Amino acid sequence: MDLRAVLVDDEQLARDELGFLLGRIGGVEVIGQAGNGVEALTTIDRLQPDVVFLDVQMPGLTGFEV
Structure with a gap:
């Protein structure tokens, strides 16, 4: 069973890159x-x-406040 993940960043490129990297290692589904x-x-x-x-x-x- 994959971990269900949410990505939070104000830079779209950072979210895209992290999503790509997580997809390559497997075990994580960006929902x-x-x-x-x-x-x-x-x-x-x-x-x-x-x-x-x-x-x-x-x-x-900020991420800390969230």
């Missing part, structure tokens, strides 16, 4: 992405992932 902290809270609540990869520095809510 959602968010581009800021507020969007992250909604996405996490809605999708209930096993793991969340959070950027630390984002405009608005």
